[in-house]
Amino acid sequence: MGILDLGRYKGIVFAITGFLVFMAIIMAVNHGKAGQFSDNVAGVRFLENRAQQPHAVYDAGLQLAQRLENGEKIDDALEALRKATNTFETSLSGLANGGMISDSTGDIVVLPAMTTKEAVVQLREGSKLWDSYRVKIDPVLRFSGSPYVATQPAPAPAPAATNGKNAAAVAAPAPAAPTVQLSPRGRRLQAALNDLNQFGAAAHGQLGKLLLDMSARVEADSRKQTDTLRYIQIGGMVAALLLLGAIFLFFARNLRKEEASSNRQRKETQDILRTVNEGLFLLDKDLKLGSERSMALNAIFRREDFLDLTFDKLLKDIVPEKTLRTAMDYVALLWGERVNEKLVKTINPLNEVEVHFDNPAGGFDTHFLEFDFNRVKSEGSLSHLLVTVNDVTKRVMLSRELQESQEKAQAQLDLLLRILHVEPDSLTSFLTDADVSLKMVNSILKEPAREESAFRAKIDGIYRQVHAVKGEAAALGLKTVEQRAHAFEESLNDLKGRPSLSGSDFLPLVVKLDDLFNHLAQVREMLSRLVDLHHAIATRRTAGGEVGAEKVDQWLAGQDQTQITKAIIAPPDLGETTGAIGGLERTLEDLAARVASSQAKQVNLRCAGLDGVPEAYRRAVKDITIQLVRNAVVHGIEEPSERTKVNKAAAGALAVEFTPRGTDGYELIVQDDGRGLQLERIKEVAVERGLITPAQAAMLDPRQTMALIFRPGFSTADRVTTDAGRGAGMDLVRILVAELGGRVGLASAGGKFSKFKIWLPATQSAVAA
Amino acid sequence: MMTKVELETFVEGTTHYFATAANQPASVGSPYIVQEGRPTVQEFTGLISIAGKRRGIVYFTASRPMLTVMLMRMGETELTQENMCDLVGEVANTISGNARRDFGKDFMISVPTVLAGEPEKIVTPDNIRSFVIPINWRSHSAQLVVCLE
Structure with a gap:
């Protein structure tokens, strides 16, 4: 403001100046007259x-x-x-x-x-x-x-x-x-x-x-001068009083006018602040809130008292410390004189900040607030920050829901692609069994344990359940489930190797268990959608629908699998006649094909009698055959080049037969025409893994040597993969058979074949057992 | 998804209290999951709510006999309900403090609330599995329940 730019004070300055000039004139005349008087x-x-x-x-x-x-x-x-x-x-x-x-x-x-x-x-x-x-x-x-x-x-x-x-x-x-x-x-x-x-x-x-x-x-x-002087003085005083009165009246009127105008403006401002939906307030350099603010602020921040409140205190109790610190850093940045406001606005960390208000009934009420900052300049320098706050909870929630639903849809699509190749009944059966297994794992965990022995005892039980889930997931080609189960096994192995155990060591297990539960729930949801889709298409087809529906049926029936020569093809009419065992046959075929593919081998699987497996043995037979088929492909069947050298067909032959033996129960045979059990290699591995000493190895006869493969932790695989290597599979077979009261027989001829023969008691005895 | 580190933080908070305040360390039992229905609630419960990166509740629940012994070992002669409430509140407070220290920057953690009985007042988020971690102390067993989205 220039020195002559008096703004609203121009009037009063001129009036007072005029008054002073007038008084000066009176004084000068007075002085002149007084001088004359003395002369x-x-x-x-x-x-x-x-x-x-x-x-x-x-x-x-x-x-x-x-x-x-x-x-x-x-x-x-x-x-x-x-x-x-x-x-x-x-x-x-x-x-x-x-x-x-x-x-x-x-x-x-x-x-x-x-x-x-x-x-x-x-x-x-x-x-x-x-x-x-x-x-x-x-x-x-x-x-x-x-x-x-x-x-x-x-x-x-x-x-x-x-x-x-x-x-x-x-x-x-x-x-x-x-x-x-x-x-x-x-x-x-x-x-x-x-x-x-x-x-x-x-x-x-x-x-x-x-x-x-x-x-x-x-x-x-002189007398005349004196009289004149008196008149001038009286006149001057009267004039001065009149002038003062005029000034007073003028300014009183102006003041009233200004006050009225200011009152009107204040009322308008108050009306705006009372009705505006945004929270508005000013922040000064000390980050203190100004006295004028919109009423909406009370509702947004759930408080009435903003007196002497600073910005950090306003946020302190409703945002995490990290957010608070970021907010304060950002606001400090806005106070910089050389800051490009538009640029800084683009990095506003508070444009969608999650805040949590204490709920009197306990817990928190979560809201999302949007803060906008505008720099207020006065006389060329930054005087305040105008802060605008909006409660954008609904918008954010809607947007998040949309995003979540998109992400979920994407995840489901991924999952769908992963499970599309699996025959729905096999999948249903797997999900049921897996759920039982995981619940069993949880039950094992839940059993009270205080001593280390009790904790250690849980490991094997959990291992068997998880391994079974992993095996079946692998057989079905459910890679995501298989990987999770595999990670679970890794954790279990880690625990096995620890010198002492406590409940804290089991915390990773429950976390992984939770993850598996969640994942299986997603698979289940996708399956349910697939089945719904199938029914919908089937309905349209019966009503003279489109030819394309058959293709979906084929997908659902798993008929798009081309990696394997199928010995048995399941009836395409899903959900009606296909039993769980029909699903097992396909599961085994898929498993054999997938494992063969990963090992660069070829295999022809032949299944027989699996549809005659009694319900009581269904789960066990499935787990056992999965383990044995995988073992046969990994360890028994040779690579095609090796097989052709010894005049065998390039593709290995693998047979799974389930035969009822009347009162003698049931016989399950899994036989391959591979290299057979390599007894010397088994001894070496057993010694390497500390299962036996070299001296003991030298004493073992072939039968005892073959029995080693059923020992926990035995595996001849060089490295641990999801298919083999941990040496849990044969142990699982042994335990499952033992639990059912059965026996395992093993015959092998080096370079010719391996044959696992499992006898299971008649169902009654099995139930009784 | 719940992480191992998060669970460990809550467990450490609880065991830390026993080691320092109750003059006798507690051991952690075998943790498990509660899928359906409400997790265990004993006679006294100290609860904290969590918001922010995770949302839900964490509570420590113990029986009257266990709290009685704890109070006695802590030199408290007045074995009143108020003191037992205070005790579970303190445990919840220690859990809260530990959580604040480890991931307070991302979390909002409420002031502990204490419930004597009243399991209906404990509301767990829908469709979320609860992790139950038994806290064994002498012959007693309390539970730490973690239920976070």
């Missing part, structure tokens, strides 16, 4: 003083005449006359020349009263009179030397100085002594003196009066 006083005093001067001249003349008559010295009397004459003449000349006088200090003072017309006329007349008087005086003053004859004795000294009157009084009764002899010059002087004194007798009074008149005139002028 007049000096003039009166001067004129009264000078009014005596004509009398002094006259007295001096008389005294001079008296001396002359008495024969006394006349020098001093002559000098007195000269002096009186000069003084009066100077005074009169000053007065006549513009009313100038000299005051007591010798300064020249001009008396305006002397310049009036009347005074000038009067002075002129006075001057004339004086001039005439002067004509009489001059011959006297020109006298020099002695007026007496030279023979005359020395004149008597002059009497003591007396004033003119006394001198006259003295002179009058004392006539000149007859003895005085005047020289001719003396006589001329005497004559001039007589002439002077005669003239002076009348003139001195007139001249004295003239000066007294002048004095009276000045005094009158």
